[in-house]
Amino acid sequence: MAKNRRGRRVRKFFIHIALISLLGGAFFSxxxxxxxxxxxxxxxxxxxxLKEIESSKYKKExxxxxxxxxxxxxxxxxxxxxxxxWANQKVKKEKAGFYAKWVNxxxxxxxxxxxxxxxxxxxxxxxxxxxxLGYFNSEIKYEIVEKKRTGYIEFEISSGKRLHIDSVHxxxxxxxxxDSLILNYLEEEMPIKKNEAFSLQKLKETRTEIADYLKKQGYYYFSSNNLIFEADTLSTKKENEAIMELRIKDNASGLALVPFKIKxxxxxxxxxxDTSEGASEADTTVLNEVEFIQSEIFFRPDRLYPYLFIKEGNYYNSESERYTNKRLNSLKTYRFVNIRYQEDSTFENGNGQLTANIYLSPLNKRSFRSELQAVSKSNNFVGPNLNFEYLNRNLFKGxxxxxxxxxxxxxxxLNGREINAGLNSIETGVAAELIIPRMVTPFPIxxxxxxxxxxxxxxxSYDLLNRSQWFNLNSFLAVYGFExxxxxxxxxxxxxxxxxxxSVGNESEAFEKLKKANPFLARSFEQQFIPGLSYNFQWSQLVRNIKSNRFYFAFSADFAGNALALAQNIGGVNGDDKKFWGQSYTQFSRFDFDLRNYQNIGKESRLVSRVFAGIGLPYGNSVSLPYSKQYFSGGPNSxxxxxxxxxxxxNYQSPDSTAGTGFFDQAGDIKIEANVEYRFPLISFLKGAVFTDAGxxxxxxxxxxxxxxTSNWINEIAIGSGIGLRVDIEFFVIRLDVATPLRKPTNNGFQWQDSFEIGKKSWRQENINWNFGIGYPF
Known part of the structure; x- marks a missing residue:
């Protein structure tokens, strides 16, 4: 009976939505x-x-x-x-109100x-x-269909059979x-397969690939425009087949067929x-046959040379040029990297000769920046931050x-629609970071x-966090790492x-009482020395908008206390309460997996899905993860x-959640979460979203x-759905989401929500949750 009632409510809801859409559509139409x-x-x-299409794949194309x-x-x-x-007509024909003008x-x-x-x-x-696409015998008919105030054109398309490529010569x-290089490329790479469907775009891509291949072999002036494909349909045995002949155009420049070496x-x-610095005004330092020309030592030649893949005496190679450009730009020292080649008038052994001039225009060596930020963190803390930064881009001239x-x-x-005053905080900090653009290790790698x-x-770095009404937290961090x-x-x-x-200090009486009542929380604040090793891997297709379906994957591993414990075990120090300089240290391993998919739907809409799994394994000195390493669920990014x-x-429910102590209580060592969100445009920079989260x-x-x-974890998954608005102004996004639980923990375990009494204030206060954030949730 309960199921039937719930089904009737759902049907009634969708009927109302359908009626509103139909009436609204009719009105505006x-x-x-x-x-x-x-x-x-x-x-x-x-x-x-479309008629007579050979396959569904061809039909979609x-x-x-x-x-x-x-x-x-x-x-x-x-x-x-x-x-x-409607808005355009309203503005033109009638007295338009603010809304119509704004929409127009x-x-x-x-x-x-x-x-x-x-x-x-x-x-x-x-x-x-x-x-x-190879449909050379197609036929297109059309019919104009006129209605009372609208009309459309129906195109009936008979494609005929598609041309296929028998072979490429x-x-x-x-x-x-x-000749040898091109033949070798066609044989080894086989860019066009036997019986492949004809595609002009594929032929263009093949020409470009062959030209790039020749440029890597020294042919500086060669381009795809020097190549042409011609189809022969008379010499094939089957109908709708062609032999493609590739040749170099008759009017191709003679220099295109000459390999060039770097002189x-x-x-x-x-x-x-402005200064046009040249050899006459500057000193020249020669290192490994490369001339470094600068009036004073701005960048040490021995530090700059390893970034050059262009080598004297080698054939010109477009890939070496690309790597050189890429590596020099990665230094973040230069505003512009410009590589130009000057052709020598003399030839040597049938090879042309090039002089490579690499012009590096630096950024300002020093900069000072101050900024006021509006910060939104994953733990729902928001507020202003004032930052000051000094940057020296070339400290030791390397x-x-x-x-x-x-x-x-x-x-x-922000806790729903309220501000949790008991968790307000003031944070201050200082940091020094030195980034060296090469591997600094005891051994050569x-x-x-x-x-x-x-x-x-x-x-x-050093940070001081003063968490109102609870404690002060001092954090010292030292890191040596590579990217x-x-x-x-x-x-x-x-x-x-x-x-x-x-180190935790200035603990309030309320915090001391909370720790006594919660041994798990007390233990997570006891062990405050975390010596460790960490690794992060990220693979992202989001850096280029080249596909409609893109993926992102991240993996991180965090190990703490293992090397120190091993050294002490070798030294004869045993037990589960090892100390270093009189301080207990943490031992754990933590692994995170984050997989996301971004599927474009049309020009501006997108379906985004995410799966996250994380596990922390305390051992040795530790019974639980340090508080800063624990997982939590719920909030604007969860x-x-x-x-x-x-x-x-x-299934735990904090009895003091209304008092704000649930912030400390409800964390764990394992987290599983999944999200799906449909994002779509509304008007200009205003975007909408519909989402479902679980975890x-x-x-x-x-x-x-x-x-x-336990093995019953799947039955302890909470689920919620909602809608959102985003103000998306290029690189700045302000987000407001509202959601309600569909499945939530109760005294009788996890239960599905069986009623949505939006009209009741008490129901809304308990079940409607507002989330404010800066940036997209994932």
């Missing part, structure tokens, strides 16, 4: 068509009807290309309403009429796109080396257009960057990272030395239907609460 002149009809678009030239596009609809057209300014559009469509032009464009040009290399480490910073900030925790742009980081990027998609971070010392840190561990945290070891991780 009538309002937009009534302003048309006699005989005018709104254009509803071109409807494509053809539909995509044809839709690109199916112009003009009709007036855009939102839930059946031509809102942009952002998405207003003129009426797209049926008689404005140039059908012949559309047919020609469609025919061209079909020929580009290369016609030799007579230059033995060029000299000149590097200008401090080049400026690209070393020294960053000195200080900060002061005030934070308050630089050559292994030659293409990866490695950096070594040394960091020292390198094998390519633009992958980033590695390895910190072999990470030492964090935390399960948004629940307040910050209000979920878990397991929880658990404890590894039981502590008296109902929160230990």
């Amino acid at each position: 009538c309002n937009t068509t009534k302003h048309l002149q006699q005989g005018e009809r709104l254009y509803e678009g071109g409807k494509l009807k 053809l539909e995509r290309d044809l839709e690109e030239v199916n112009r003009p596009k009709p007036n855009e609809k939102l839930a059946g309403m031509r809102l942009g057209l 300014k952002r998405i207003g559009e003129e009426a797209v009429l049926l008689d404005q469509v140039n059908i012949n032009s559309v047919q020609k464009l469609m025919k061209n796109r079909m020929e580009n 290369y016609k030799k040009v007579g230059e033995q080396k060029v 000299e290399i000149h590097v200008f480490p401090k080049y400026s257009l 690209g070393e960057a020294l960053r000195l910073s200080t900060k002061v900030g005030y934070e308050a925790q 630089e050559e292994k990272f030659r293409y990866s742009i490695p950096k070594t980081k040394f960091k020292l 390198w990027n094998p390519n633009i998609f992958v980033t590695h971070n390895l910190n072999p030395v990470s030492i964090n010392y935390i 399960v948004r239907a629940f307040r910050i840190r209000s979920l878990g561990p397991g 929880n945290v658990w404890l590894k070891n039981a502590d008296g609460r109902d929160g230990k991780f």
